Amino acid sequence: MSAAGRPLLGVEEEFHVVDLTTRRAAPEVDVLLPELDGAEFARELQRSLVETNTPVCETLDELGGHLRRLRARLESVASARGLGIVAAGTVPLVDLTGDDISAGARYEKMQHEYQMLVREQHICGAQVHVDVPDRDTAVQVVRRVAPYLSILLAISASSPYWRGHDTGYASYRSMVWSRWPTAGPPAMVETGAEYDAMVAQLIASGTISDPGMLYFDIRPSAHVPTVELRVCDACTEVDDVVLIAGLFRALVCRAREEIDAGQPLPAVSQELLRAAAWRAARSGLEGDLVDLAGPTLVSPPLLVGQLVQSLRPQLEELGDWEQIVELSQGTLLRGSGAARQRRMYGRRGELVDVVDALIENTQGRLLAIDPPVEAPLAQALLQDYHPATFDEAVSDGGTVLPAYGWMFRALDRLGPRGLVAAEAALATEQRARGVTFGDDGRLFPLDLVPRIITADDWQTLEPGLGQRVQALEHFLRDAYGDRRIVRDGIVPAAVLDNAPGRHRNGEIVPADVVRIAVAGIDLVRDAPDHWLVLEDNLRVPSGIGYSIMSRRLVRSVMSDLEPPTGVVGLEDVPGRLRAALLSATETGTPGHDEVALLSSGPSDSAFFEHELLATQMGVPVVTPRDLQVTDEGVYLVSVGSKRRLSALYRRMDEKDLMSSRGADMRPIGRALAAAVAKGRVALLNALGNGLADDKLVYAYVPDMIRFYLGEEPLLDSVPTYPCVDDARRAEVLDRLDELVLKPVDGYGGSGIVIGPHAERSELTEVEKQIRAEPARWVAQDMVQLSTHPTFSGRRLEPRAVDLRAFVLQSQYGGNAHLDVVPATLSRVAPAGSLIVNSSRGGGAKDTWILR
Template identity: 50%
Template structure:
């Protein structure tokens, strides 16, 4: 194999491409006559490596040629840039290199010749004969766009950002004979095509067949031509290794007589366009799907496809490591944009490209293939208390041994690659959790999954169902007889209000379930025991995000496979739908009509609303898409009455919103609910019980209603509504966690251990002014979990939001959401900088 590299010459003062190749070419040819050549543009020079069968030798020769070129150029105040395009171009560089061939091309092709201020990398690989070369082209065509994505380095053209990772591809593909290889049978078919193109006047000589891969016009090789020039030597070596593997694969197919895959030329061209558009920062077209896949997946598919050929050449270890490094680093196009944005000018981009082209740091090509890498991800891992994956003696817990081993094999650079794919996958899915300052904030997701053993899940499920049933019994009681108040089990002071007859919450039809879906937050303490932290009974969110987390992790990290399998998170929406339909009102027919009602895109959890509606196969509606008619609530577009509304909108917003006719929805909805024509899930008024002031009494209420001891412990909690407890809280405020009883999303929380004296004084004043508005909890040493931070795994505090549905049978959905706190924080809420993890319930 051998490589032709093209380079721009730039003036080191102006940083613009300049037509000064003639000044340096003569001296370079005197040093190595066959290694350097002029190109169409007098600002572009070509180097030609020596033929070799070894990637390490190839790299050595590329470094040699780059060094010679850079040294001669620097003596004249010039820099050398290996990139598909150079951002700045001197006006004098618009001409062409004097030569009869180039002048003929200029006269014939005009603009196409003028705009060829572009550089590529071509790889030549030996083939047995020209028939084999044609077979190689056919078998390689679908994979060539991946090579383009790996090499994309031309985002700028004439001082402007083109919006493409490889603008060179756009310019190159304007030539009438450029693009994916034509579907050909053999060398005779190829020669006939050349004859036809020459006869048509489309090209002026056989060397102008500019397919992305072609038989060489003057050597017994196949030539890969699709790639941008690269500032990195290792980038070129990676392309060369993959190109040789493609050729070996095609030659084997030729010798075995295997038929070539059939791909539509339009799809191959579309795949090249997508690679030019995205580089390594967006999805690529997997032609065999066809489907869009993250770049890490596309590269992995290519490596799997060529595994045997890479092994036969002895290149597999080197190529795989170079590929992971390339994915972790991102495309040159992305780095150029980052430098331009950071420095505010394109001169800085040129400086970076000159430095990268001149430099040649150590490479895995030079390392022994058998070298092993010591574990690094858990280096320095020091959890402050109980960690779910790493024990006190710093050994990995048995349940996590396979996971940590797999992550170590992937390594930091590999995980960085997968994080890029994660971001692309989330953007493709629209998986956003917008904030005021960032409307397109991705829902934070750490790729290291959390594991829950079967025994833990069994214990949790029993306790969670019991707690959800207690909360439901309390809601029914408070909206009915209020026996718990009369018997003194729950003090009335713990309630911020008592329901009144005119309120919507008092007018449900008989038998209605009030808290059909509850989200219960649990944590592991310093002893590894589960405790309930909070109850969420209004419109708890997270089911859709938990399910989406699973899909993203499985998509970008398919190599993670639990030995015994995990519960299927995709079952969650089906169970949720079953629960909602089981609560249809008496007037519903045999096929109740269900809808998800949302405030719309303004809601930060709107993505989840979309996912759940889609997965359950029901409409997603805003209040303006409803209509109140004849005592019913209907879908405005169809007039079809709704039987069950899964409410993902605050009740106050829903009741004050106008329907499609401008009629406020409050009275019509309440009437439809009261008369048994509509079920609202969850019911209005559930905030009465998930206020934190009620939390300390749930265990006693479990025994009161069911005669059972609470099987899940609760975090010790003090109600400031009680004078004695309030006095204790004020005395120990620096040791406790103070929470507003009606707070959500982590708002208003004061963590005494982390609060300043000023914050504590302010909090104490608020408690004294309104004691019933606060509770305080013991500061629990919450468990931590390994979380990838870009280089290593670090411990981060985690909690678990589990979802319980109470119909048709009380069930914990297999879609719990693990939430992750930021560094040095106990607050896991996404609105406060927290993230999430995929939660694997082991079988």
């Protein structure tokens, strides 16, 4: 451990020695070593291989400097003797004579015991050491880091050729290496004593002759107090070695934090670890990799991006964050070493060209394995891109973050003109499909650049959203029932009694009915790892259908941005919504599956969504004029037919519904409420839900979670100040220019005044209103919404975004079951605004949740 608290690290690199005339592996290491410092250079099993060892390093810059110095020294000695040095997992041209084994009793014994395995050991790797305090810690770290090794292998993959042929693998070295009896995933032991006992047993069995022959992908070092990474190919680019070393050190740091926190070991089988490593060896960075969290196949740039993002706290603590982001972007831009070798071979079909390029690239000299260096990623699109707050895709230094690298390469290929053409095609598609929002028929505003929600983020959001909806469900039942939360002094009675969304119909809903079938929870983030709930929507939240259609539209006009396999699909969401609705009916009774979506009709701003969801669920869209309510129940009436409905998915305002007329032209509201009270029909969402989602009640949701569930909130809320409270009101009036002022009964962004952005006249007017009717107002701290690149017509601009997530509740056996669906809707504010609502000029984005 360094004085600055960083774990120290070092790297061992193995290199092929090749003849500069034939470009074949040359067993000449014995002529090189006398000219080299024995402490930093060593022979390997084959005499055509040589190893370098860096000194112990504290920083990645220090490590990179030593790697370049040792490579340069090795080349200076080799070139004087007509030899070249290659850093790659394999060298394309090699003869397996069996006579080129280095001298020494250990190597001779290995040749006798392992026969062809030794003869074919013409492979090179890169090993990284990170220090740990003791052997028990080392064994624990090994187990915790093992699930991520396949990603590091994919980054390093540089051995597509073997004995003059393309193997079809990105890392054929891994295939050769895997034949050793102790190669592969680490042993499933948990302590240093168990590990040492296992080593002793393997030696006693005759399988290995010493601890150094344990060839696990990661292991406690046999001779120094470190954890050793062994899975990687030798890397032609020094930057790739530094990237792997930096990620590995961060993984070790995170594992040690997990140990200190008492977290259990990951439950990943050796079989799955082996499968993930095989896939990485097969694919490199050019094919899907195994995400063990699924398990599922995921695009490598997404998986690398997830890993970098998940390690951000450790990387920042180490001082490596910006450097690792830049290095990972460079690696993803270049592609794997294997792919670059194949590109070189494709030029003339000559393997000697590949060897020449490897020799030059090993020393950092460019010899056209790669095309000429390109302009900075998305330079034209990101011109003058200067986010004022945390941006989800672009770092402070203007570098595209790893999770978005591959996406921005596709956007870069399109360029501004291509995106303008895509926008025109998008508008044409929307008109053809009738994708509108608003009663004036305007097209639903949709941006072309998708937003990514990482798997780590989703694992944070999913339980927090479920917890919040569960507490709100308890609150609604209690508020219209015994009011325990008032009696116990958690929420003032006035908050319930004066709530704008309170309605007497809420009292007639049967006690055992799930009131919140569909919740729309709005979230924002103000930092990479911090999400806050901004608002709860429990009446008729819209957006599920627009989320589904956004995915289809973006795919139809942006074929280069086809969501990879690592993105959660939305195909099953309508079926999950229908199942939630049907759960409120009496299964097994005739007509229990007769469900309809209740809408006010084409005049509703979201009528397109109503029709889309109904079609996807296989149910009709009905208006009050299509319904007849009798003592027996609610009937859908059409020409020549009449059928009873068991459930209605309510997508119209409660007041409008209560004042509507039915098929017989009689007022339908009171009769429908009576049918609900008698259990003749399920109305979802329930009447009276507005009590729980106004701006004042929002302030008490964290207390609800503690009161009803006995848990601490998993998601933060924005600090909120009810103006009805005298002390809070005085504070608000004193800070009007710092706070966001919201009317309690406002929706769609109406009536909101953002203090720091408001004119003096606006603040004066809102002050008058607060003083006159304090119960109608709340204030909230100003939250710096994250931004996301959004196409403005000629370039990308940072625009504020929020996320509407949807939680479904189903009712089985009297209990509610939560389902947080992946059909989330990212909403985008207009330029210069923080209000994302479509009714206020906001737009939307296709949102990709990673598995």
